[in-house]
Amino acid sequence: MGLLDFLYSQLMFTPTYPTSSCEGQTIIVTGSNSGLGKEAARHFARLGSSKIILAVRDIKAGDAAKQDIETTTKCNPAILEVWPxxxxxxxxxxxxxxxASQLPRIDTLVSNAGISTNKWELIQGYECTIAINVISTFYLAMLMLSKLKSSAKEFGIQTHITVVSSEREDNTFEALNIQSTGTFPERYPTSKLLEVLVVRQVAPHLEGSGVILNVLSPGLCHSALAREGNRFLTIMKFLFARTSEMGSRTLVSAATAGPESNGRYVHNGKVDDAALSSFVVSEDGEKASQKVWKELETILESIQPGITESL
Ligand SMILES: NC(=O)c1ccc[n+]([C@@H]2O[C@H](COP(=O)([O-])OP(=O)(O)OC[C@H]3O[C@@H](n4cnc5c(N)ncnc54)[C@H](OP(=O)(O)O)[C@@H]3O)[C@@H](O)[C@H]2O)c1
Known part of the structure; x- marks a missing residue:
């Protein structure tokens, strides 16, 4: 996305306030104790969902978010559950x-949890940003697939896996070498690029399965994401950022989008692959996408043999 498009999007465009009913639906939002995830969960509660699972690493923070959502939406407290x-x-x-597979049904998994960190840390052998934003995000998605497929079949519905990515995915092919010693500021956008590339490879396998896999960009939003401090981002946010609530509308749009959104990029609430970087839609981007998915598939199979058979 070019600078002018970014400025137009941040300053002139207001994501549509979600109004589609979520009655009867069970929705899981990862990382929903704060920021975009919490605001998306608030929308889902307001839209009449039957059950919302706040999937969080800090139960105390999850309980506080639950309380806050209950108070502001006046929803039935029984619909909100905080799970570790x-x-x-x-x-x-x-x-x-x-x-989660024990739930009667699952309509939507919003894969929102993510980190942006300046620290170098390995998690189970992988750099932590890549481990959390990419490997575990798709590990969870793979583990949830059969339930999402069976819910779609049993209830005659379209179920969703919606991955919260970003617009900063204009990396070079070299930046994809996740074993390199790439600079810290590259790791977060690279992890978000990898999400886009993986979705583009995996989604075609899901055609006709009842499960829609899409990826979205919420725009630049105020949240706790850059909590470790980054002067450039702080200034950018001060000047241009949307509120978390405003950004969360785009999560709800993607999580309620139709089958045409499978494998596609949802930008400002609309399916819009034209908003992807020229790299992603180029021949090199397609090759990179195939390579990245192949590598991730191997990693996921090493974590749990047979896991990708759920595709
Ligand atoms: N804000 C933006 O401008 C922007 C732009 C593009 C994309 N995004 C994406 O939007 C998503 C939400 O971010 P946000 O801006 O709302 O920031 P945020 O407020 O920091 O939310 C991130 C959430 O992810 C959770 N999380 C982090 N590591 C986790 C782990 N290991 N296991 C489970 N949950 C974990 C955090 O939990 P804790 O509170 O416990 O840390 C928090 O709930 C992220 O994927 C981010 O990349 C944000």
């Missing part, structure tokens, strides 16, 4: 998915 999920632990991801 730490994407830094494959075991936690497995336990969460196994518990």
């Amino acid at each position: 999920l730490d994407l830094a632990s494959y075991k936690s991801v497995r336990v969460f998915a196994s518990r």
Whole structure:
């Protein structure tokens, strides 16, 4: 996305306030104790969802978010549940998915949790930004697939996996070398680029399965994401950022979009692959996408053999 498009989007465009009913639906939002995830969960509560799972790594923070959502929406407190999920632990991801598979139905998984950090840390052998934003995000998605497929079949509905990515995905091919010693500021946007590339490879496998997999950009929003401090981002946010509530509308739009959104990029609430970087839609981008998915598939299979058969 060019600078002018970015400025137009941030300053002139207001994402549509969500109004589609979510009656009867069960929705999981990861990282919903704060920021965009919490505001999306608030919308889902207001829109009449039957159950919303706040999937969080800090139960106390999750309970506070639940309380806040209940107070502001006056929803039935029984619809909101706080479940532990730490994407830094494959075991936690497995336990969460196994518990979720016991739910009567799941309509939507909003894969929102993510980090942006300046620290160098390895999680289960991988740099933490890539481990959390990419590997565990898609590990959870793979584990949830059969439930989403069976819910779609049993209830005659379209179910969703919606991945919250970003617009800053204009990386070079070299930046994709996740084993390189790329600079810290590259890791977060690279992780978001990887999400887009993986969705583009995986979604075609889901055609006709009843599950829609899409990826979205919420725009630049105020939230706790850059909590470790980044002067450039702080200034950008001061000048241009949307509120978390405003940005969360785009999560709801993607999570309620039709089958035409499968494998596609939802930007400002609309399916819009034209908003992707020229790299992503180029021949090199397609090659990179295939390569990245192949690598991730191998990693996921090493975590749990047979996991990608759920596709
Ligand atoms: N804000 C923006 O401008 C912007 C732009 C583009 C994309 N995004 C994306 O939007 C999503 C939400 O971010 P946000 O801006 O709302 O920031 P945020 O307020 O920091 O929310 C991130 C959420 O992810 C959770 N999380 C982090 N690590 C986790 C882990 N290991 N396991 C489970 N949950 C974990 C956080 O939990 P804790 O509170 O416990 O840390 C928090 O609830 C992210 O994927 C981000 O990349 C944001």
